[in-house]
Amino acid sequence: MRLYINIDHVATVRQARLANEPDPVRAAVVAELGGADGITVHLREDRRHIQDRDVRLLLETARTGVNLELAATSEILDLACELRPMQATLVPEKREEVTTEGGLSLADPAQVEVVRAALARLSAAGIRTALFIDPNEAAIRTSRELGVDAVELHTGEYANATGAARAEQLTRIAGAAALARSLGLAVHAGHGLTYENVAPVAAIQEIEELNIGHSVVSRAVFTGLEVAVRDMADIIRRARLV
Ligand code: PXP
Numbered sequence: 001m002r003l004y005i006n007i008d009h010v011a012t013v014r015q016a017r018l019a020n021e022p023d024p025v026r027a028a029v030v031a032e033l034g035g036a037d038g039i040t041v042h043l044r045e046d047r048r049h050i051q052d053r054d055v056r057l058l059l060e061t062a063r064t065g066v067n068l069e070l071a072a073t074s075e076i077l078d079l080a081c082e083l084r085p086m087q088a089t090l091v092p093e094k095r096e097e098v099t100t101e102g103g104l105s106l107a108d109p110a111q112v113e114v115v116r117a118a119l120a121r122l123s124a125a126g127i128r129t130a131l132f133i134d135p136n137e138a139a140i141r142t143s144r145e146l147g148v149d150a151v152e153l154h155t156g157e158y159a160n161a162t163g164a165a166r167a168e169q170l171t172r173i174a175g176a177a178a179l180a181r182s183l184g185l186a187v188h189a190g191h192g193l194t195y196e197n198v199a200p201v202a203a204i205q206e207i208e209e210l211n212i213g214h215s216v217v218s219r220a221v222f223t224g225l226e227v228a229v230r231d232m233a234d235i236i237r238r239a240r241l242v
Pocket of ligand 1 (some may be wrong): 006008039069089091100101132152188190191192193211212213214215
């Protein structure tokens with residue numbers, strides 16, 4: 001299993017003062033020292049945290065793979081195709097949201113065509129592609145039909161649920177992961193994962209990549225980022241062994 005660390009919220013702290021620190025590119029270097037298998041950034045249309053310059057510098061600096069999260073808009077797609085990160089994950093984006101609220105709306109035929117065109121552009125640029133989707137059968141089958149390399153299953157509902165509802169969400173994610181894998185899709189997962197809730201998701205064998213940001217950056221305020229990444233990597237490694 002690969003652990004990709006999302007460093008957006010290092011940039012959030014910087015942008016709170018429109019200053020030049022903390023630098024997310026330096027954070028990427030430290031995350032790699034802590035054992036991150038890759039670095040994820042979301043270049044949002046409103047540039048609320050990560051800036052174009054960050055992505056450019058990150059791609060020159062990172063020793064691991066860079067996963068760029070992006071909405072399927074022409075401006076950001078142009079940039080992605082120019083910068084050519086190792087992987088691009090298409091996500092839905094609403095200006096008013098605090099964070100990504102769910103997977104792509106693949107039930108909407110117009111949206112499917114937007115995603116299809118975006119995937120064609122990214123693939124032509126040699127970029128591995130992923131779609132951020134809710135863990136349901138229809139979205140997985142549509143992803144398969146679209147010819148994407150991977151799906152990232154949205155774990156936000158699992159993270160927000162408690163008790164029996166959380167167990168149900170976990171079963172849903174496990175079922176979705178098995179279906180996606182059986183259709184030949186690589187399976188990633190992420191959103192809302194924390195030190196407390198990550199282990200059952202990491203134990204799902206079909207999932208090969210996790211994307212985790214907020215919880216790790218939050219802990220890093222107290223422990224430093226290298227330790228925070230290592231602690232998360234340890235939990236995932238142990239979960240994987242059982
Ligand atoms: N995966 C996707 C597609 C996301 O948009 C985000 C948040 O940017 C994450 C994973 C990471 O979520 P979190 O910050 O809650 O760990």
